[in-house]
Amino acid sequence: MGYYQCSNNTCTCRPQSVTNLLANGGFDGDLSGWFVNDSTSAKGYSSADAEGCMGSGSLLVNGGRGDIEQCVQVTPGKSYNFGFKYKQSTAGSFACYVGYFAGPTCLSTDQIDSSPRIDSSTVGSSWQTYTLVVTVPDGAVGLQVLCGSAGMANMDEFYVNPSGGF
Numbered sequence: 553m554g555y556y557q558c559s560n561n562t563c564t565c566r567p568q569s570v571t572n573l574l575a576n577g578g579f580d581g582d583l584s585g586w587f588v589n590d591s592t593s594a595k596g597y598s599s600a601d602a603e604g605c606m607g608s609g610s611l612l613v614n615g616g617r618g619d620i621e622q623c624v625q626v627t628p629g630k631s632y633n634f635g636f637k638y639k640q641s642t643a644g645s646f647a648c649y650v651g652y653f654a655g656p657t658c659l660s661t662d663q664i665d666s667s668p669r670i671d672s673s674t675v676g677s678s679w680q681t682y683t684l685v686v687t688v689p690d691g692a693v694g695l696q697v698l699c700g701s702a703g704m705a706n707m708d709e710f711y712v713n714p715s716g717g718f
């Protein structure tokens with residue numbers, strides 16, 4: 553437990569990379585930046601942080617019928633690193649998709665394609681790392697990260713980054 557760095561009596565958690573396109577990929581204090589299309593009990597904020605930082609937390613998913621989403625603008629044909637950290641006690645508690653859209657705001661009617669389902673059978677009390685390189689299809693300028701859940705999991709430090717990680 554502890555902060556990433558302290559100076560002049562001010563302590564901060566690890567900042568996300570400036571090239572990470574997502575807003576608030578690390579859930580620093582809340583779910584701002586993300587569109588929550590579900591109840592707060594199914595997609596809520598947890599103070600459990602992937603790096604144990606007291607100034608940050610994570611997304612707590614717990615079943616529900618909807619999802620949590622964020623849309624970023626991308627370049628057709630370009631590759632991006634996608635990833636996040638998670639922990640779950642039951643396999644397949646979360647399911648995420650990377651979707652590609654012809655419009656920059658990821659309207660459902662503009663969807664061109666989607667990644668295969670992203671989930672994991674790895675369980676335990678320690679944080680795990682998921683990484684994937686995605687290539688944006690021709691004609692797509694919006695990329696949406698969407699996660700739903702069938703069980704309970706903590707998720708943190710999401711990124712969509714052309715040149716790095718979280």
Ligand SMILES: [Ca+2]
Pocket residue numbers: 578579580601602603608609610708709
């Ligand atoms: Ca965090």
